[in-house]
Amino acid sequence: MRIGLVSPYPWDVPGGVVAHVRDLAETFVADGHEVSVITPVDDEDAVVPPYVVRAGRSVPVPFNGSVSRLAFGPVSATRVGRWIREGDFDVLHVHSPETLSLSLLAVFIARGPIVATFHAANPRSRVLAMMQSPLQVRLEKLSGRIAVSPAARKTIVEHLGADAVLIPNGVHVGKYAGADPLPGWPGTGGALAFVGRVDEPRKGLDVLLDAFARLRAERPALRLLVAGPGEHDDLPDGVTALGLVSEQDKARVYRSADVFVAPNTGGESFGIVLLEAMAAGTPIVASDLDAFRRVLDDGDGGLVGELATVGDAAALARACASLLDAPERRAALSAKGRDVVGQYDWSVVATEVMHVYETAIAGHHGGHVEAESDQAVAEAGRQILP
């Protein structure tokens, strides 16, 4: 099958949606499909995989409580139009078309079997509320709508009056399960790990640092491994910050800790880090967020890990301590995590996405994805300017 994927966010800036698009593309490539991804790329010198087509640079736009880098306008419109014409795709799959982005642009420009995945969960988005009616009309074009989580689904039901089928995010389980710990980790004094932007308050590193100080009062040898981009001024003793790490090293970070901690304070639609930790077999302590609770559900009324009240450093410290002091419970959670995460492996998730493609294509009687006229493409480029 010839598959065209559209990513709204720049390929060379790490993020959940970009990782999702990359993993999906690579899973389909490995299955023998022809895949092309059109995406903004900010750094002209950035090395990108052969299936990536550059749509130019992006501009920063505040969205969903943080700054998103998006691309649109006449130049992007022309490139998307050409990409669709030359690609001759059986199906077009756009990601997060609810943002003013390349994805929405592609929906304006393309005709035929179009599938969209909605990633964001933002209960009160002024941008979405404002855009509601014009967006609604455009998104009626979609043959199939996918939400990665119940929270993402709720967002589009409330803002766009549209429904979507649930297909969760995926994880390459084998990559994490087979990774080696970093040299010297986890060691004997206890080790925690955190993965995420260090300067993004919603990721909750400051809550974790507070909890870490409390834990260290009784466990002086305890260490904390932090992996993720961003600057942080005062990291205390016992904290090792790796900065932005490669995909391979990220897998090793999970394997380097006795307990993985996700102290996020909100704004999470899914919680991919929890899946990665489960795949690595690392026991989890996480904030008590709806999205996290759902991912940690073991299907038998239990949880794969410990939950702590959101933003409460004392509760987070207690939850970490309860696992650090109980090796047998950690072993049990590790086994349970690996059992639960099997349903999220990309091989399983991508099969479901493929079923959605097949259904969308069937609805168009084998018709391919086509681009609207040059005039319509140019108009789309102008319309979508902010």
Place this chain on the structure above:
Amino acid sequence: MDVVWALVAFVLTIHAAYALWTARRLDRLHRRVDAAAVALDDQLRARAQAAATAPKVTSVANDALAAGGLGRDREQAESALSRAIGGTDADETLVAANARANYARAFYNDTVRDALVVRRRRIVRAFRLAGSARLPSFFEMDEVTPARRTIDV
């Protein structure tokens, strides 16, 4: 007096333009509902064919194949087939066909919902913009997801 007429003409023009735009949108939506209905019919048929070879499901699958259209009879026959599939050890082909049927139903109901929202508008009812197109209706059916698929780690 001229001012009043100009105003009336202006308001009428706006209304006419909006009515025309809505009529074209509704026409697109009706065509999408029709396409989704064909896709749903195809996928349900493919599922019944895949199920017909499975032991213990054959007769229910044949009932589903015999029921045409997307009315009440079909809904009941397909629901019965869903339940039968849920109670059997479905092979990979049937699991895939069942998933596609479920997605086709979800997407069909999505387009129906999109169309109904516009059909309920006052301007559509007042000017009969829907023409002779019948009111689309949802396809209600019991769904199953046989054996939670997973991999071994």
